[in-house]
Amino acid sequence: MNGASANAAQAIPTPFTPFPALSSSSVYRLAADGSPQELWTAREDLTYALALGPDGKPLLGIGNQGTVIKLDGDHVFSRLSKTESEQVTGFARAANGRMYVATANPGKIFTLGPGLESEGTFQSQAFDAHIFSRWGRLTWWGDNVAPPPNGADSAGANSPRGNAAGSAAVELYVRSGNTSDPENSWSPWFGPYRNGAMAESPAARFVQWKVVLHGGSGPEPALSWVNVAYLPKNTAPRITAIALQNPGVRVTGFGGQQGPPAQAAPVQLRQPPAAGATSTSQRTATEAPRFEAPPQGFTQKGYQGVLWNAEDDNEDELIYAIYYRGEGERDWKLLKDKIEQRFYSWDTTSLPDGAYYLKIVGSDSRSNAPDQALTGERESERFVVDNTPPIVAGITNEIVRVGGDPSVTVRFRASDATSAVVRAQYSLDAGDWTLVRPAGELSDSPSENYVLTLKNVSPGEHTVSVRVYDQFDNEAAGKLTFTVPAGNP
Numbered sequence: 001m002n003g004a005s006a007n008a009a010q011a012i013p014t015p016f017t018p019f020p021a022l023s024s025s026s027v028y029r030l031a032a033d034g035s036p037q038e039l040w041t042a043r044e045d046l047t048y049a050l051a052l053g054p055d056g057k058p059l060l061g062i063g064n065q066g067t068v069i070k071l072d073g074d075h076v077f078s079r080l081s082k083t084e085s086e087q088v089t090g091f092a093r094a095a096n097g098r099m100y101v102a103t104a105n106p107g108k109i110f111t112l113g114p115g116l117e118s119e120g121t122f123q124s125q126a127f128d129a130h131i132f133s134r135w136g137r138l139t140w141w142g143d144n145v146a147p148p149p150n151g152a153d154s155a156g157a158n159s160p161r162g163n164a165a166g167s168a169a170v171e172l173y174v175r176s177g178n179t180s181d182p183e184n185s186w187s188p189w190f191g192p193y194r195n196g197a198m199a200e201s202p203a204a205r206f207v208q209w210k211v212v213l214h215g216g217s218g219p220e221p222a223l224s225w226v227n228v229a230y231l232p233k234n235t236a237p238r239i240t241a242i243a244l245q246n247p248g249v250r251v252t253g254f255g256g257q258q259g260p261p262a263q264a265a266p267v268q269l270r271q272p273p274a275a276g277a278t279s280t281s282q283r284t285a286t287e288a289p290r291f292e293a294p295p296q297g298f299t300q301k302g303y304q305g306v307l308w309n310a311e312d313d314n315e316d317e318l319i320y321a322i323y324y325r326g327e328g329e330r331d332w333k334l335l336k337d338k339i340e341q342r343f344y345s346w347d348t349t350s351l352p353d354g355a356y357y358l359k360i361v362g363s364d365s366r367s368n369a370p371d372q373a374l375t376g377e378r379e380s381e382r383f384v385v386d387n388t389p390p391i392v393a394g395i396t397n398e399i400v401r402v403g404g405d406p407s408v409t410v411r412f413r414a415s416d417a418t419s420a421v422v423r424a425q426y427s428l429d430a431g432d433w434t435l436v437r438p439a440g441e442l443s444d445s446p447s448e449n450y451v452l453t454l455k456n457v458s459p460g461e462h463t464v465s466v467r468v469y470d471q472f473d474n475e476a477a478g479k480l481t482f483t484v485p486a487g488n489p
Contacts, residue, residue, distance in 0.1 A: 040071055051091035054114055061088030083110055116220055123210040126182050129230055131313055135199035135207055136229035143222040145170045148196040169221035171212040176204035237312040237362040239378035241272035244306050247472045251295045251305035251345040267297035272309045295343040302387055305345035308360050316367035327355035348385045353418045355384050390416035390470045392478035406484050408454040410464055415447040419471035424450055427465045459486040
């Protein structure tokens with residue numbers, strides 16, 4: 001259960017930003033030595049007038065909402081009143097302490113104080129829950145108002161003012177809607193409510209409250225905060241992107257006990273593309289974001305790794321399951337479930353060679369009741385498993401003597417059942433390995449023919465060794481022993 005709060009008098013902290021915030025208006029206090037101190041700032045409100053009230057505290061005339069704000073302290077303010085005009089443009093104080101307020105659009109003159117009205121209304125700004133939500137218990141606190149009852153039952157809690165001691169001074173109303181403008185297709189006002197009652201306004205994305213304060217012979221009421229509890233509708237998690245790693249890359253958590261094998265080389269992992277700031281969720285002030293250490297990658301033959309991104313508008317804790325399906329197959333088979341991190345790798349030698357697809361399924365079951373938990377899924381691109389080495393066949397040789405110098409032509413063929421043959425090398429008499437290109441120059445086929453010519457080979461017995469590699473670094477080797485006769489062949 002989350003809580004949405006709006007305060008009649010609120011302290012607004014200054015957030016840390018790497019660059020100065022863009023403000024429409026700011027109010028500063030200048031010390032005797034000329035040093036400034038910021039007292040108030042706003043990004044959307046414009047200040048048209050400034051004056052000192054009867055109590056010596058600054059009054060601000062604001063547009064384009066036509067409000068009067070009193071600065072109570074460092075970034076602490078109260079909205080004293082809201083006029084029917086768009087801008088408050090000037091103040092004038094009479095000898096009896098009364099403040100005259102000039103407005104524009106339309107132009108009018110209002111009086112403010114020093115006496116108290118018998119009735120006053122404060123209307124909050126619309127609160128955006130970002131998700132379609134149900135509204136719950138209403139509570140508020142202040143001076144000379146009835147506190148919320150402990151463990152109050154919502155049944156029968158709604159009734160007009162005057163139903164409990166002290167509650168005659170406060171009437172609270174609530175309305176809701178699905179647009180940002182409260183005047184457009186919202187519900188009617190529901191209430192009045194007593195402290196601790198359940199809101200009756202329909203489920204929606206936005207909610208707004210207003211309070212009517214009534215004076216009397218006793219001390220005047222002053223409202224400090226209002227809380228509207230709400231429960232967002234559960235939405236299904238989204239797997240926004242999947243990044244399959246290159247074959248032979250193993251992924252593990254940072255600092256995990258299952259580290260890389262000896263001599264394993266680190267690998268820069270392919271990251272899933274970021275989905276951007278698409279999440280519409282809003283954390284409460286006391287909820288800290290969850291930190292997930294980035295995974296690490298290293299080479300390990302036979303392994304396949306995958307990373308993915310996921311979002312959940314409710315900020316629910318997600319767990320994942322991975323399914324696989326062979327190309328041409330119909331049913332998905334479970335590979336691994338109850339995965340807490342957003343990466344996984346596995347030894348593919350347990351799978352037959354061939355093409356496969358993965359499906360990542362995210363579930364919010366840890367944060368919701370079983371009958372309300374939801375899942376989201378996404379399928380990966382096609383990938384290939386190949387753990388079988390290619391085949392080297394048809395190694396033959398032909399000796400040709402030109403001008404007395406013998407040359408040996410060696411031919412062989414390499415083939416692989418699943419992937420392309422990408423590299424071939426030869427070694428003569430245990431010498432250095434030398435790259436040899438296929439007959440078509442481009443290594444892009446599961447079957448390649450090779451021809452190499454060995455020149456100035458001395459008479460006698462020789463051994464030529466060849467080795468070939470497929471796309472998944474599987475290796476196959478072969479050899480041919482031949483004799484170069486002395487003199488003419």
